[in-house]
Amino acid sequence: MGITVKDVLQLPVMKSAKVHVGQESVETNYVEWISVIETPVENFVRKNEFVLSTGVGCGDDPNCLETYVKDVMQSGASALAFATGRHIFKIPDRIQQLAFDENFIIIEIPWDVRFGDILQDVLIEISKEKEVEQRHAEGIRQELINCVLNGKGLQEIMTILYQHSRIPVAISDHNKIVRANYDFDQKMIDVLNGVTEGDYELIPAEDTPFRDHPLYHYIEEYKIGVQYCYQLTILSNHKKQGYLLFQPKGDEELTWPVLNILEHALTACALYFVKEDAIEMTEIRLRDHFLLDLAKNDINLDKQMLSKAQLLGYDLTLPYICLVGSIRFKKKVDNLIGSTDHKVQSSSMHSRNYYIQKEVTHAGEVLKRRTMATFEDGEVIVYLEADSHPYVETSNQFLDLIERRLNELLAGINISWGISFHKRGILSFHQSYDEAVTALNIGKQQHEEGNRTFFSDTRMNRLLMALSHEKEIESIVKDTLQPLIEYDQKRQTDLIQTFIVYNKYNSNVSQTARALTLHRQSLLHRLRNIEQLTGLSLLNADDLFLLELSVRLWMLKKVEE
Structure with missing residues (x-):
């Protein structure tokens, strides 16, 4: 002293x-x-x-x-x-x-x-006294740093800080949730943690006896209800990591030696959060690489692989539904995220993935099902634990929870999903992923954002995709549609889309005209052009089938390309 x-x-x-x-x-x-x-x-x-x-x-x-x-x-x-x-x-x-x-x-x-x-x-x-104080403060600083380096937690840091300052202390994260405390007022903690209702605000720390200490300019006074405490912001790499709260009985307790100890505790807390972030990021990368490898490669799931999964918190012995999502934003948001500023683009993608991951976890917790998720190039891969319920029902319930909350958090987001449940979902991660991707690609040909395509509903499309690779069939499709394609490109029309809608409404001219917002005569003119260019009659069942088959094969081919 x-x-x-x-x-x-x-x-x-x-x-x-x-x-x-x-x-x-x-x-x-x-x-x-x-x-x-x-x-x-x-x-x-x-x-x-x-x-x-x-x-x-x-x-x-x-x-x-x-x-x-x-x-x-x-x-x-x-x-x-x-x-x-x-x-x-x-x-x-x-x-x-x-x-x-x-x-x-x-x-x-x-x-x-x-x-x-x-x-x-x-x-x-x-x-002489200052030298003694400095040696004492240096000993405390080393004790706090060693506490972090030796793998101790925030509660141990608070214990050391209290032992040397005798002032109630607490640490909250950047969301102001108290993570550790020593003798800090529990009522104030409950307000900060949202356990009990109460108002709190920051006010300038004025008329204090420690104005000449370097730490003074960084101290804020915290008012919670009718009680007061002080707050220091924990920063590392210019990022706000959390807050150090301390509650002296009076300002006279905040002497220079005590403020020096608080300053050393601030450094230790910053080091702890940096270490925690590094561990978390390493775990995230390990999980991402593991799941991507699991989904995209046909891996032998032996005991070693199952043990590795268990270390990462995954249980691969359960049945899983695979959901593959293609993330898209409306034009305005795309322009923002696709900015020429690489930092903005990277930050936006990181933020987007964070929110999606958070909602995937939340939805799994609500449904009491395990989830595994990862991201790669605008694609989200999710494995959702299945049970005796139909997988379509489970998947829709899960995606409804995610998308309802995502639409509030990320304006303009659209995710198209391909979903598969291969062989009851047991140890079939790569196969489920391939099937989900196939379903996703088939769903994209509908030109609808935010659609869900189940692999079990794509049998006709998969049959057509197989046919589309036959050389003779490919030649027939080309001969049938080439005149329409060239006409659309030359005249800037859309005869193929007109036929798709016309066929969707079972050749009903009135319904088709309304759907395309065309006058009836304009639609009839387009239909006559289709017949003249293809040499097929839309009233002949065989000709109509040939044209429909050719269009569907052509669209599937476009999706594959």
Whole structure:
């Protein structure tokens, strides 16, 4: 805490000094500095300063001397020592009474004692004490750092901090959720954690006795209900990691040594959060690589692979539904995320993936099912635990939960899904992924954003895809549709889309015209063009089947390309 006035009086150079007033305070008043100050005092004296004076300029003026003493007392000095024998021969009774009323220490020193000798000896003692404090603070700093390096947690940091400061302390993360505390007011913690309702706000830390400490500018005062505490922000790499909260009984507890300890604790907390982030990022990368490998490669799921999965928190022996999503945004959002600024693009993608991962986890918890998820190039891969319920019902329920919340968090997001449940989902991760991707690609030919395509519903499309690779069939499709394709490209029309809609509404001209927002005569003109260019009749069942088959094979081919 520093040396006291009593320690100063016990120095050999002060053996002839006499305490006139304040004898009971010499053991409790600390001395942080010593100086020679004459009138006027102004702002030259600081708190806990031992003041030496000859009384020059005030010896013949009692009022001036009284004003001088009042100014010294109001500055927060620890004691005032007068050298008597030249300007002041005796400390006036009114000065002694003034000091007595304020419980202030007044000391008399013989004129022949040199101020320079007093200054030198006191500064040596202050320096020794400072060295002791620094060694003590360095020991605490090392103890806190070792606590983190040895794998201890935030609660251990709080315990060390409390043991050396005796001030209730707590640590909250960047979401203001309290992670650890020691003797901190539980009611305040409950408000911060949202357990109980209550208002809290930050207010400037003003009129505090620690304004001259470097940490002062970073301290904020926290008001929670009618209670107060202080807060320091934990930063690392310019990123806000959390907050260090401390609740002294009074500001007088926040001495320089205590503030130094808080500063070291701040460093230890920042190091802990950096370490925690690094571990978390490593785990995320390991999980991502594992799941991508599991999905995209036909791996032998032996005991070693199952054990590795278990270490990452996965149980591969359960049945899983595979859901593959293609992420798209509306044009405005695409432009924002596709910015030329790589940092903005990377940040946006990271944020998007974070929210999707969070909602996947949340939906799994709501349905009480395990989930495994990863991302790659705008694609999200999710494995969802299955049970005896139909996989279509389970998948829809799961995706409904995700998309309802995502639409509130990420405006303009659309995810098209391909879904598969291969061979009851047991140890068939690669096969399920391939089937889900196939379903996704087939669903894309519908040109609808946010659709869900189940592999079990794609048998006709898969049959057509197989047929589309036959050379003779490929030639028939080309001969049938080439005139329409060339006409659409040359005239900027859409005859193929017109036929698709016409066929969807079972050749009903009125319904087709409404769907395409065309006049009936304009639609009939388009249909006649289709017949003329292809040489097929839309009234002939065989011709209609040939045209429909050709269009569907052509669209599947486009999706594959």
